[in-house]
Amino acid sequence: MPFFDHVGPEPDDYDTSPKQDVRLTQLGSASTKTSFTCGDAFGWANRTPGVPDLDSRVALDTSTDLASIPPFLWGLIASYGRHTMPAILHDVRCDASKAAAGNGGRARTAYLRRHADHQFRHTLKAHADQGVVTRYIMWCAVRLFGFRPLGVAVLAGIIVSMLHQSSNVFVSVSDLLNKVTIWPWLSWLDWVPQGIAWGLAQLATALRPNQPYTGIMIAVATISLVALVYRSFERPAAGGPVRFSLPALLSLVGAGVVGVLTAPPVLPLVVVTMVTRFVLWLLDFVMHWLDLAWTKVLRLIDGATPSNVTVPEGAMLPAAVPPFPGFFPTP
Incomplete structure (x- = not known):
């Protein structure tokens, strides 16, 4: 059950040897x-040799962002x-499911997306x-966040539960974040982890009593x-009737269970990585303006003002302001 290269002029001309690179x-x-953009045309078949189904083919020059894994998880699973x-x-297949909404609505998209997610787990x-855990984590992410309201609700429930259950830890996590992310020569940035730790501590303190926690969890569970x-x-069919699908419900529940079981050991890495990324962005931001100021000083020393300096072709100029780090790609 491998991938095969498209090798001939006809749509069904696929290689008989499994594809190993792209x-x-x-x-x-x-x-x-x-x-x-993908420089190969290929497809997935459920037998060897075989001809991929029409919905399991990748056309030449297909655009992709690879695996939509948040940057703060690249240490666990690369993109x-x-x-x-x-x-x-x-x-x-996800793009095809979105396009199908025009000929079947969201229910058609849901059907096609479920099968795309199932095939993704199978090909993994x-x-x-x-490994079993890795592929189920990846499947869980695409399954839940393929319908963003559900993914956000489940994630919110996990975070709120962790804050409630581990409130004492979050209250005292400031020193730990400082030691992990801030070295002595960066002490002027220690307000970053301290601020994040303070925010987590405030949330944990607010969620420590059972009454607000219970109310929030009821709301999250309802959503x-x-x-x-x-x-x-x-x-299931374009133009056909909409039906309740028990397999769809069970797969979503299963993805939610996987998320609940695997998120707690991952979230500490997420917090530390996000703090580190933010610190690096701040350093890039500060160094950008220092670089710009130093360039202007050198020009003034040379006897010219920044407004009348002609920059030679190919000369080095300060880079653009670094973009704020993105955290959540679309799965």
Whole structure:
């Protein structure tokens, strides 16, 4: 059950040998999101040799952002690797599911997206050789955040529960964050982890009593339940009737369970990584303006004002203001 290269002029001309590599071209972009085009046409078949189904084919020059993994989780799962081709195919199928909304509404999108997510998990096992926990975490992310209201509700419930259960830890986490992210020569930035720790401590203190915590969790559970039921209505055929799908409901519940079980050990890494990324961004921001000021000083020393200086072609100029780090890509 591998990927196969498209090798001939006809749509069904696919190689008989499994595909092992893929060519990508990075696209220039002014945003923080990096995109690529795929230099190969390929597809996934459930047998060897085989011809991929129409919805399991990746066209030449397909645009992709690879695996939509937040930067603060790259230490655990990179956005590319053995799972690159499964991620590209998943992107293609997700785009197709969104396009199908015009001929079947959200219920049609839900049906196609569920099958795309299922195939993604299957290819992570059969092609990428990802471990059970890793592939289920990746499947959980695309399954829940494929319908953002559900993903946000589940994530909010996990965070609120952790703050409530570990309030004493968050109250005293400031020193730990300082020691992990701020070294002596960066002591002037210690307000960053201290501020984040203070914010977490305030939230933890507010959620420590059972009354507000219970109310918030009831609200989160209600939103999650409504989102679960809503997303479980699917349209299997374009133009056909909308039906409640028990497999869809069970897969969403399963993804939620995986998220609840795996999020607690991951969240400390998320906090530390986000603090570090923010500190690096602040340093980049400060150094940008220092670089700009130093350039102007050198020009003034040379006897010219910044307004009448002609910059030689190819001369080094200060880089643009560094963009604020992005945290949450669209799965």
